[in-house]
Amino acid sequence: MVRLFISVIAFLSAISAYCCTSMIVSGQASADGRPLLWKHRDTSASNNFLYRVEGNPETGKIGYVGLFNGGDSLILEEAWMGMNDAGFAIMNTVAYNLAENSPEWRDREGFVMAEALSTCRSVDDFEMLLSKLPKPMGVQTNFGVLDSYGNGAYFETDDYKYTRYDLKDEPRGVLVRTNFAMSGEEGTGRGYERYEDVETLLAHDIETGSITPALLTETMSRSFYSSRLDCDAELFGDQWLEDQDYVPRKSSTATIVVEGILPGESPKEQVMWANVGYPPCSHVSAVDLEFIPAELGPTSQEGFYSPQGLASQEKAKTIFTKPDANGRRFMRMDVLRSINEEERAISLENYAKKRAKQISK
Numbered sequence: 562m563v564r565l566f567i568s569v570i571a572f573l574s575a576i577s578a579y580c581c582t583s584m585i586v587s588g589q590a591s592a593d594g595r596p597l598l599w600k601h602r603d604t605s606a607s608n609n610f611l612y613r614v615e616g617n618p619e620t621g622k623i624g625y626v627g628l629f630n631g632g633d634s635l636i637l638e639e640a641w642m643g644m645n646d647a648g649f650a651i652m653n654t655v656a657y658n659l660a661e662n663s664p665e666w667r668d669r670e671g672f673v674m675a676e677a678l679s680t681c682r683s684v685d686d687f688e689m690l691l692s693k694l695p696k697p698m699g700v701q702t703n704f705g706v707l708d709s710y711g712n713g714a715y716f717e718t719d720d721y722k723y724t725r726y727d728l729k730d731e732p733r734g735v736l737v738r739t740n741f742a743m744s745g746e747e748g749t750g751r752g753y754e755r756y757e758d759v760e761t762l763l764a765h766d767i768e769t770g771s772i773t774p775a776l777l778t779e780t781m782s783r784s785f786y787s788s789r790l791d792c793d794a795e796l797f798g799d800q801w802l803e804d805q806d807y808v809p810r811k812s813s814t815a816t817i818v819v820e821g822i823l824p825g826e827s828p829k830e831q832v833m834w835a836n837v838g839y840p841p842c843s844h845v846s847a848v849d850l851e852f853i854p855a856e857l858g859p860t861s862q863e864g865f866y867s868p869q870g871l872a873s874q875e876k877a878k879t880i881f882t883k884p885d886a887n888g889r890r891f892m893r894m895d896v897l898r899s900i901n902e903e904e905r906a907i908s909l910e911n912y913a914k915k916r917a918k919q920i921s922k
Contacts, residue, residue, distance in 0.1 A: 580740045581654040582755050582808050584777065585705050585713040588823075590734035592773045596821040598707040599777045600642050600652035601840070603812040606630035607874060609837045610859040610867035611848060612637060614679065616646060623647050625678040626833060626850055628815060630671075631866035635859060639671025640678055642817055646850060647682040648709025648828035650819040653702045654738050654752075658745030660719040662701055669699030677706075684712040688725060696721050703738040707821050709828050717742035735767050754789060754806045761788040774818040774834040775845075775912050779905050781808055782816035782840040795898060804881065804890040809840050811881055811890055814870065816840045832915065836908070838873025842880070842900050844907040847915040876900055 608631030616624030627640035697720030713728035724744035741750025859865035
């Protein structure tokens with residue numbers, strides 16, 4: 562097999578994922594029976610954009626909409642989440658308790674996901690891809706995938722092997738991952754607090770099968786709740802809050818939910834609910850396989866960056882302090898509350914508009 566990866570040095574390899582929060586939801590646990598794939602992205606790449614990569618019938622390549630890092634040129638070799646024309650979707654979170662990569666070959670998750678989006682039609686197809694990829698793969702991650710048949714799974718993957726966790730084997734119909742793998746070294750890794758926060762805040766919705774995309778993007782990705790302290794810092798009267806391990810952090814640059822399809826529906830019915838900025842300072846818009854709002858796509862006026870991402874960065878500057886001598890960063894909660902509520906209102910309006918169009922069909 563021809564080696565999938567071309568060694569790209571310096572710039573691309575330097576932009577690697579920090580930490581992310583994610584969930585796969587089966588139809589039994591969602592409010593309208595459609596499976597969901599959610600990723601709240603944290604990364605050193607400060608801007609993201611969405612872009613349509615066309616398929617090629619002659620080569621068998623499948624078209625897809627992917628999330629890409631902003632930059633000075635339109636490089637589409639690494640996708641950090643996406644959905645394709647066959648109804649397959651994928652995302653990832655770094656798993657710090659899996660075997661580490663070699664320094665010479667690492668941070669290749671984006672290449673794997675771009676390849677998967679252009680070749681996979683099912684969860685089983687993705688497993689076959691992982692089996693066939695040359696080793697070492699240069700990954701240390703939890704890949705989350707969903708297909709048009711309603712199947713979902715996490716593949717906890719390192720350079721040489723993977724462990725598969727199927728959604729169908731989870732009685733609750735929900736799988737959650739942050740930055741540790743269930744198959745990894747116990748007690749190591751990161752993101753245990755965020756994992757607990759998601760499980761606690763969504764416990765009732767999981768039990769009642771009432772999870773919606775808006776619950777993930779407008780509650781979880783805007784929440785400053787700590788399950789360990791059992792309190793929501795956004796409700797405090799305090800002006801300053803340390804930027805700790807909440808779901809949204811300074812490094813958060815997107816929150817996206819791919820809403821899958823019901824049996825008998827076309828993959829064209831998939832919806833990507835996408836916010837490509839710092840979530841509390843930005844809002845969600847509906848994306849499908851044929852339409853990406855201009856504010857979410859790349860503009861070449863200031864390099865290939867999303868206008869929404871740039872706008873959210875400017876708003877975030879009014880919230881965050883510079884790191885102090887100990888590396889701590891603080892947020893002005895009075896400013897954040899106001900912006901967060903304004904942007905949430907826009908998101909909810911966009912959800913309502915899209916739902917109205919779906920109902921009228």
